Amino acid sequence: xxxxxxxxxxxxxxxxxxxxxxxxxxxxxxxxxxxxxxxxxxxxxxxxxxxxxxxxxxxxxxxxxxxxxxxxxxxxxxxxxxxxxxxxxxxxxxxxxxxxxxxxxxxxxxxxxxxxxxxxxxxxxxxxxxxxxxxxxxxxxxxxxxxxxxxxxxxxxxxxx
Numbered sequence: 001x002x003x004x005x006x007x008x009x010x011x012x013x014x015x016x017x018x019x020x021x022x023x024x025x026x027x028x029x030x031x032x033x034x035x036x037x038x039x040x041x042x043x044x045x046x047x048x049x050x051x052x053x054x055x056x057x058x059x060x061x062x063x064x065x066x067x068x069x070x071x072x073x074x075x076x077x078x079x080x081x082x083x084x085x086x087x088x089x090x091x092x093x094x095x096x097x098x099x100x101x102x103x104x105x106x107x108x109x110x111x112x113x114x115x116x117x118x119x120x121x122x123x124x125x126x127x128x129x130x131x132x133x134x135x136x137x138x139x140x141x142x143x144x145x146x147x148x149x150x151x152x153x154x155x156x157x158x159x160x161x
Contacts, residue, residue: 005123010067012119013058013128016112017069020055023105024048030098037095037156040149044102047142054135061128099146099153106143113139 027048034041059069113136120129 005119006065009116009119009123009125009128010062010065012116013062013065014067014070016116017055017058017062019109019112020051020058023109024051024055026105027051027102030102033094033098036160037153040095040099040153043145043149050138050142054138057131057135061125061131064127065125093157096154096157099150103143103146103150106139106146109139110136110143 027044031041031044031048034044062069113132116132117129117136120126120132
């Protein structure tokens with residue numbers, strides 16, 4: 001694999017690692033606010049575990065390629081901070097906003113992992129390709145789950161009014 005392409009791939013993997021680390025913090029906050037919806041809370045807690053695993057798998061790719069995990073990449077850290085800021089504002093309808101933001105986050109992750117999958121294929125890194133493809137499938141499954149459960153969360157919120 002060409003040195004420049006390898007460096008680019010490592011940089012993008014670091015972006016993904018940073019993104020997953022930021023998402024864990026957001027999900028942990030969200031889970032603490034879902035006492036009235038135990039099934040949704042359980043799924044968010046399951047997704048926290050999955051997200052931590054994704055971060056570790058991405059970190060493994062970075063290290064296998066000879067890179068090191070960098071401090072949070074500023075672009076992704078800023079983006080995730082903005083997303084988290086939207087969801088942490090004091091709002092009566094926080095659970096509705098959180099699931100909408102979660103769905104948006106899943107789509108950001110899908111796009112990111114699709115880019116990583118393409119990059120890994122282009123540089124011939126089949127091990128990273130395998131890892132990223134698995135994570136991409138997990139993100140697609142979570143996005144499908146969130147879109148399916150948005151109506152349930154909205155109905156729950158409206159029933160409480």
